[in-house]
Amino acid sequence: MQTLKEEVRNNICRAAVDEFWKKGFCNASMRAIAKNAGITVGNLYRYFKDKEDLFNAVIFETHARLIRYVKHNIGLMMNRPGKSFFEHMADTILAIRKENLRELIILFEGSRGTRYENVKEEVINMVEKFVNDEYLPGIKGFTKGLDPFISHVIASGFIEGLIMINKRYDDSCQLRRAISQFINFYFQNSI
Amino acid sequence: MQTLKEEVRNNICRAAVDEFWKKGFCNASMRAIAKNAGITVGNLYRYFKDKEDLFNAVIFETHARLIRYVKHNIGLMMNRPGKSFFEHMADTILAIRKENLRELIILFEGSRGTRYENVKEEVINMVEKFVNDEYLPGIKGFTKGLDPFISHVIASGFIEGLIMINKRYDDSCQLRRAISQFINFYFQNSI
Amino acid sequence: MQTLKEEVRNNICRAAVDEFWKKGFCNASMRAIAKNAGITVGNLYRYFKDKEDLFNAVIFETHARLIRYVKHNIGLMMNRPGKSFFEHMADTILAIRKENLRELIILFEGSRGTRYENVKEEVINMVEKFVNDEYLPGIKGFTKGLDPFISHVIASGFIEGLIMINKRYDDSCQLRRAISQFINFYFQNSI
């Protein structure tokens, strides 16, 4: 049975997200993806020239949005720190998650072996920079002699936390509430 | 060279920790382990029936201690909450790390594909239980209507933070100081 | 664009000659041929049932002419040996080369895996027959006890030489001069 091109492409991407999500890039099997997309291996390669190309197709958009948003937030905060940076970050993740939560997780947890393997680190570093330069100095008693690595750990925990909450909830109402509570807990001094 | 059985076993385990630590369970190579243990593949299989068996041998003890300690801490806190639970947890990780830091990290980050793949989740769940039952109720204003999943996220961030800091420092002095600062930040209300 | 059948066929053949010439039969790609002919793979198979069929179509005429000419030359020489046989052979190659040099080379150097793979051998055998029966007996001192296989080698070297020179030069003037010099060298005794 002849299927429309776009439909097949979507099937492949769906199957690819599944596979990359379960196994990560390195251990994902093109055979398995083809099978779950309901096509043959040969045909898969008509749509994507190799594994990395498929990975890229599946992750590109999400990656671009993520970087764009994070940079935007940091820019925002540097100039006019009205709303909390952390709330902006949460909004970012919320904006991305709508359709791309799994892609985001693949990006962060399953991209070893691709050109994206350092993305998580980079995002954390950006947040860390903010934590270090803007957030911590505002807290009483913390700055003196604080181990600089702590900023990194905090930034990392914040990002991971956001992702976990996003993984957990589908309902956007619950989601916002949970994120808000999380930020309150995590950065309670800034409230 | 005639090697005693026990010595060979130890060599294998040493090499296996190295390999699992660098590559994780899935991508670890039995050949590489045998080579680095100074024995042949065939002989490796006399000591361990398959890859999972070897993984188990290498991780079993650490896993048992981890679970034991965590349970112990939770028991402790339930009865006499003198020292902070979180400091106990930090002590636990510190106690394990002395000889088994890498095993701990393997357990948490490289056990996908084995029966241990949910250990991190389980430990987090135990910590979460404490956070939920003992810690949060003690904080003013937070408990009412708090999303229960937040406890999970907090527990998770705490564990991940401890691991990151342990990975970062070798010097036990720096380590304790960083952990202490981290706990102060993370659970600042309990100070 | 509505293309006439014959024009499409010609496009395919043109593309096929290119491809077979560059890669030989075995390594030629049907996809590449279709692409360079400006049609789709599927359509290519409407014109030619498979790769060998296409090869045949492209080479058939050239092959037929080659065999015809060589036989003709031999016939000529048997009856009236005016002009040198070797010059006739050179003329043959020259006549074919005008439009079909690449087909000739494909036939001689890229037909492995097809029914034409022995053509070179066959042509050589025909020339050999002449060398043996007509040419060598005319040379003083050579015939007695001459290894019959030498005729084969000589014939082969002659054919290969003609092809090399044809590959080398496009200008028909240079070509004739080089061929003439080659024959002079190769069969100097007959001059």
Place this chain on the structure above:
Amino acid sequence: MQTLKEEVRNNICRAAVDEFWKKGFCNASMRAIAKNAGITVGNLYRYFKDKEDLFNAVIFETHARLIRYVKHNIGLMMNRPGKSFFEHMADTILAIRKENLRELIILFEGSRGTRYENVKEEVINMVEKFVNDEYLPGIKGFTKGLDPFISHVIASGFIEGLIMINKRYDDSCQLRRAISQFINFYFQNSI
């Protein structure tokens, strides 16, 4: 059934020579080689790390000898041109052929895609240089205005002829006689 290492290696090399000889490097199949060597693919790769490595193993010695001999001959002739250069070349091929005729042919005709693909050209160029610098100037009437490409064709025909004769005969007596006759024909003016 457990076979000795060296025997298996030899079986592989035998099968590889067969395959490379029939198909050339590019079209040779590692599976086919393994099968004909009576082993599995996996085992083949215990002996040779990849296709090129196997090719190299099969051809290395022959290639080294060939180059060594040819250079030696050229050196010889430049200094003391007693015995004919061409006879030296013939001796070279004879020396190699004893055990390595097929390897020699693989080197000349089936090495496309490997680091050896230009060997034939290089050998021909060396011979050509001699033909051009030493041989042709000694022939009356030929040098003036002779197309320089003719030297190349002559050198090539000589090498190909030697190989053909070698392919033909196993008996070294017949072989020497044929080669001698061939040289006499090919370079009759130098006699």
Place this chain on the structure above:
DNA sequence: AATGAATGAGCATTCATTCAT
């Protein structure tokens, strides 16, 4: 006990050929 040769299924990728549209 130990060796390391051997197995065989798995991997990503390519390509001549077929066929529903």
Place this chain on the structure above:
DNA sequence: GATGAATGAATGCTCATTCAT
């Protein structure tokens, strides 16, 4: 007539595991 999506077997290569010695 023509399209190009789809097929499936083949390619080189890897690796956990087994087994004759």
